[in-house]
Amino acid sequence: MSDLLDFHAPDGLLTRGTVLVVPGRGETPETYTRLGARLAFDAYRVRVLAPPGGTLTARDLTDALPAESTAPVVLLGVDAGAVALAALYARGDVPGADALVLAGLPAPGPVVPEAASWDEELGIRTACPTHRGRLTGDVGVRRGALAEPVPPALLAAAYAARPAVPTLVLSGELDPLADHAALAGLAKSLGRARYVLVRGAHHDVLNDLQHRSVAAEVAGFLETLREQLVPRVAVQSSAW
Numbered sequence: 001m002s003d004l005l006d007f008h009a010p011d012g013l014l015t016r017g018t019v020l021v022v023p024g025r026g027e028t029p030e031t032y033t034r035l036g037a038r039l040a041f042d043a044y045r046v047r048v049l050a051p052p053g054g055t056l057t058a059r060d061l062t063d064a065l066p067a068e069s070t071a072p073v074v075l076l077g078v079d080a081g082a083v084a085l086a087a088l089y090a091r092g093d094v095p096g097a098d099a100l101v102l103a104g105l106p107a108p109g110p111v112v113p114e115a116a117s118w119d120e121e122l123g124i125r126t127a128c129p130t131h132r133g134r135l136t137g138d139v140g141v142r143r144g145a146l147a148e149p150v151p152p153a154l155l156a157a158a159y160a161a162r163p164a165v166p167t168l169v170l171s172g173e174l175d176p177l178a179d180h181a182a183l184a185g186l187a188k189s190l191g192r193a194r195y196v197l198v199r200g201a202h203h204d205v206l207n208d209l210q211h212r213s214v215a216a217e218v219a220g221f222l223e224t225l226r227e228q229l230v231p232r233v234a235v236q237s238s239a240w
Contacts, residue, residue, distance in 0.1 A: 004064065007037055017072045019044055027079075174200060
């Protein structure tokens with residue numbers, strides 16, 4: 001299984017930006033095939049790393065970025081990958097990036113889900129049958145990984161981080177590993193951040209049943225970055 005998975009903009013279209021994805025506990029780059037393909041269809045270059053075996057370093061990110069990255073460059077972390085990215089920002093040790101996406105950030109305190117079986121772990125992760133099938137069929141996925149605690153010092157650093165770049169925080173409403181109040185507080189403490197709670201979604205918020213809406217939220221964030229955070233679409237009147 002490769003350490004990197006790449007998705008490119010369709011032939012004939014100019015690349016609109018670069019997204020570097022850091023997966024979470026137990027996942028493989030292939031876990032994000034659906035998201036990568038969707039963002040690439042919108043003309044973004046997407047590269048997915050293998051989850052770091054140890055501490056993620058700024059050098060890891062620098063080495064993983066494509067040689068000619070198109071701005072805006074966005075770092076997207078999931079679960080422990082989100083913790084690792086936020087902790088790098090807390091240390092001021094992160095390569096130049098224009099924005100940050102944190103998805104499925106675990107609670108700041110120790111939370112270990114009670115998953116005695118693979119089916120129970122899938123229930124914590126997702127209700128999407130397609131995603132369940134992908135996780136089950138991928139021999140590289142480490143079952144039981146969600147029970148591995150994230151180092152407390154790393155979690156504390158993540159929640160103490162104050163990245164100056166625009167930051168999108170995504171969390172599933174039904175995620176038993178999340179502390180929604182802490183996430184809302186983190187977003188409010190940042191200068192330029194948006195906290196999005198996805199109704200009915202579980203821990204794998206990018207890959208749950210709502211994945212189309214979540215991908216659209218990420219794509220909208222990418223487009224807004226290109227416009228200095230000024231949305232191109234402004235609703236003037238609506239019945240909902």
